[in-house]
Amino acid sequence: MRILALFLSLAVSVAAVAVPDFSGEDGYKLWQRYDVFNAALPAGSLNVVGDSDTTHIIRDEFRRAFGNRVSEKQGTLIVQQLNNELAARFKLGDNVSAQLSDEGFIIKSLGDDMLISAKTDIGLLYGSYHLLRMVFTQQSLDTVNVLQNPKIKRRVLNHWDDLDRHTERGYAGESIFDWHRLPVDKDQRYYDYARANASIGINGMVPLNVNANALILTPMYLQKVKALADIVRPYGIKMYLSIKFSSPQQLDGLPTSDPLDPAVQQWWQAKAAEIYQLIPDFGGFLVKANSEGQPGPGDYDRTHADGANMLAKALKPYKGVVFWRAFVYANDAEKERSLQAFDEFVPLDGEFMDNVIVQVKNGPIDFQPREPFSPLFGATPNTPLAMELQITQEYLGFSTHLAYLGTLFEEAMDADTHAKGPGSTVAKVVDGSLFNHQLTGIAGVANTGMQRNWTGHIFAQSNWYAFGRLAWDHTLSAEHIANEWIKQTLTVEPDAVAQIEAMMMPSREYIVEYMTPLGLHHLMDSGHHYGPGPWVDNLGRADWNPVYYHRADKQGIGIDRTAAGTNAVSQYAPYWQERFAQPQSTPKELLLWFHHLPWDYTMPNGETLWNELVRYYYRGVEGVTDMQSRWQQVKPYIDANQFRQVDMALQIQMQEAKWWRDASVLYFQTFSERPIPDGLPKPEGSLDYYQSLTFPYAPGQG
Numbered sequence: 001m002r003i004l005a006l007f008l009s010l011a012v013s014v015a016a017v018a019v020p021d022f023s024g025e026d027g028y029k030l031w032q033r034y035d036v037f038n039a040a041l042p043a044g045s046l047n048v049v050g051d052s053d054t055t056h057i058i059r060d061e062f063r064r065a066f067g068n069r070v071s072e073k074q075g076t077l078i079v080q081q082l083n084n085e086l087a088a089r090f091k092l093g094d095n096v097s098a099q100l101s102d103e104g105f106i107i108k109s110l111g112d113d114m115l116i117s118a119k120t121d122i123g124l125l126y127g128s129y130h131l132l133r134m135v136f137t138q139q140s141l142d143t144v145n146v147l148q149n150p151k152i153k154r155r156v157l158n159h160w161d162d163l164d165r166h167t168e169r170g171y172a173g174e175s176i177f178d179w180h181r182l183p184v185d186k187d188q189r190y191y192d193y194a195r196a197n198a199s200i201g202i203n204g205m206v207p208l209n210v211n212a213n214a215l216i217l218t219p220m221y222l223q224k225v226k227a228l229a230d231i232v233r234p235y236g237i238k239m240y241l242s243i244k245f246s247s248p249q250q251l252d253g254l255p256t257s258d259p260l261d262p263a264v265q266q267w268w269q270a271k272a273a274e275i276y277q278l279i280p281d282f283g284g285f286l287v288k289a290n291s292e293g294q295p296g297p298g299d300y301d302r303t304h305a306d307g308a309n310m311l312a313k314a315l316k317p318y319k320g321v322v323f324w325r326a327f328v329y330a331n332d333a334e335k336e337r338s339l340q341a342f343d344e345f346v347p348l349d350g351e352f353m354d355n356v357i358v359q360v361k362n363g364p365i366d367f368q369p370r371e372p373f374s375p376l377f378g379a380t381p382n383t384p385l386a387m388e389l390q391i392t393q394e395y396l397g398f399s400t401h402l403a404y405l406g407t408l409f410e411e412a413m414d415a416d417t418h419a420k421g422p423g424s425t426v427a428k429v430v431d432g433s434l435f436n437h438q439l440t441g442i443a444g445v446a447n448t449g450m451q452r453n454w455t456g457h458i459f460a461q462s463n464w465y466a467f468g469r470l471a472w473d474h475t476l477s478a479e480h481i482a483n484e485w486i487k488q489t490l491t492v493e494p495d496a497v498a499q500i501e502a503m504m505m506p507s508r509e510y511i512v513e514y515m516t517p518l519g520l521h522h523l524m525d526s527g528h529h530y531g532p533g534p535w536v537d538n539l540g541r542a543d544w545n546p547v548y549y550h551r552a553d554k555q556g557i558g559i560d561r562t563a564a565g566t567n568a569v570s571q572y573a574p575y576w577q578e579r580f581a582q583p584q585s586t587p588k589e590l591l592l593w594f595h596h597l598p599w600d601y602t603m604p605n606g607e608t609l610w611n612e613l614v615r616y617y618y619r620g621v622e623g624v625t626d627m628q629s630r631w632q633q634v635k636p637y638i639d640a641n642q643f644r645q646v647d648m649a650l651q652i653q654m655q656e657a658k659w660w661r662d663a664s665v666l667y668f669q670t671f672s673e674r675p676i677p678d679g680l681p682k683p684e685g686s687l688d689y690y691q692s693l694t695f696p697y698a699p700g701q702g
């Protein structure tokens with residue numbers, strides 16, 4: 001009897017433990033699943049004309065998407081470079097060629113036939129991916145008439161990966177670039193990476209960290225770079241390299257790396273010749289100089305323009321460009337940190353060669369959950385500026401927090417600098433239209449790694465996707481892009497799409513709320529930036545410490561950047577100077593960015609600042625609860641493996657959101673000495689406990 005009973009209870013408990021489902025979609029295919037539903041080629045047959053690597057890729061892509069499925073229509077889908085006969089037959093108009101850039105495309109239907117055409121095979125590839133997007137997002141294909149050119153020319157992923165495959169600020173496993181096995185081992189991931197990028201219009205890559213390693217310019221490593229460049233070329237992607245400014249000394253023992261020294265200039269010219277010998281379409285250099293300990297022209301009392309121009313001169317014969325980063329803050333400066341890039345670069349406006357583009361982070365500090373736009377945008381009419389966005393979530397919860405950054409990127413693009421009156425948006429600075437620049441660029445700090453799903457979180461894929469789509473066309477809305485991504489990645493079921501959109505659209509705001517509401521910033525724990533550390537005050541430089549940024553005291557909280565304080569407001573156009581000067585006219589989201597305000601300051605809704613601040617922290621956590629419940633509701637429409645991954649990440653996010661809320665509220669309470677407003681639950685741990693936590697092995701450290 002007893003033995004039987006034991007057996008029975010075992011049987012019951014085994015049956016109750018559900019075996020997790022690891023089969024199905026693991027996320028590897030990104031937004032190129034093609035099996036969310038079975039679509040058919042929108043024609044009876046396909047005719048891709050051409051015999052280049054790129055046209056082979058196009059055929060392969062249609063085969064992956066449709067297999068042998070064709071529509072009942074009799075017509076043909078023709079993919080062919082533009083010629084007069086095609087233009088006449090499809091009634092494209094006389095000046096169609098003049099309307100297309102080298103990367104642009106047209107898609108036009110005529111009766112049952114459809115044409116994808118362009119001036120180059122890369123244009124055909126972009127057109128093909130666009131048609132696939134139309135099919136898989138279920139747009140009508142009855143009468144198609146599309147002509148598109150990218151609005152920004154150089155759309156580049158910046159990987160912060162190291163030669164040993166560690167990724168600085170990478171949260172998805174080790175680097176996808178295996179330098180040890182290159183150039184021989186051409187991993188499939190490289191091809192899939194290139195396909196994914198091409199499908200969203202990314203046309204440049206910097207495979208290695210801005211905190212550069214001189215070794216990459218040695219002959220051995222350049223062979224590896226060449227192998228990668230050869231793989232990505234047919235996908236329209238150019239290779240760029242981050243370089244170490246001191247390379248002439250480090251690699252060849254020159255006594256100096258002074259940009260005005262003729263031997264140094266010659267060294268770079270010879271290096272450029274060597275690179276172009278191997279990679280004829282090499283894009284150019286990305287440079288972090290005189291920033292956070294990196295060498296640069298400042299080491300020799302030369303300016304950023306001196307340094308950039310030396311490199312630009314070396315690249316010029318081959319049409320290469322220099323992306324020179326404006327993320328600088330001098331090592332010993334007394335000046336408030338947000339002021340420094342502007343003060344260094346505005347005086348140099350007009351001094352850069354015409355193949356230099358200055359790369360500016362979207363905000364004046366450093367990829368915070370929310371920042372105002374960098375005042376450099378609009379302040380350098382004679383210098384083309386590229387915008388640098390961060391796709392990897394260094395300050396937005398790493399890869400376990402669901403943060404759709406399409407909304408952040410949109411906010412950054414649409415910010416109106418007022419540099420030439422209303423409508424002078426950052427997007428118009430970046431796409432060259434505001435100050436009439438031909439050299440245009442945008443960079444996204446990549447979030448890729450070796451995890452099967454590439455980005456560590458299924459939803460983090462949407463940020464890579466959104467970056468590419470916005471880089472191609474910054475007039476697309478974040479909502480439209482989210483909708484596209486969901487349909488190609490997760491489900492086309494309309495109710496589920498709506499639910500998931502309702503998760504994504506406010507998701508970044510939830511993070512702002514539970515980490516840094518009302519314009520607070522840089523409160524992450526030091527070094528790794530994981531979790532809250534608003535109390536940190538012991539780092540080597542004042543401006544590395546969170547206390548530098550929130551300045552909480554018994555009176556109030558926030559940093560005064562008005563004329564009475566650091567006067568950062570003076571770097572903006574008069575329109576913004578006026579608004580930022582007073583708390584009442586400062587957008588609420590940026591209140592404590594620009595002002596130090598008393599705890600009892602009356603907010604527009606009549607609440608005290610303290611109460612409002614605390615409520616935001618709680619609201620952010622409620623947002624995560626909302627995302628969790630929506631995710632449960634869409635379960636029937638989502639692949640089990642994808643579902644499970646996101647479900648677990650949301651659980652981690654929930655724990656960490658509460659941790660952020662409780663630690664922050666308890667800490668600020670030591671200054672405000674006010675109670676948590678009625679009706680809100682009390683924090684779960686004590687401040688001492690939160691302050692005692694350490695994370696020596698947090699991923700992605702610098």
Ligand code: BDP
Pocket residue numbers: 168169210211288292327366367394702
């Ligand atoms: C900071 C990162 C650091 C980067 C730096 C940069 O913490 O790892 O090297 O930006 O952009 O946000 O150079």
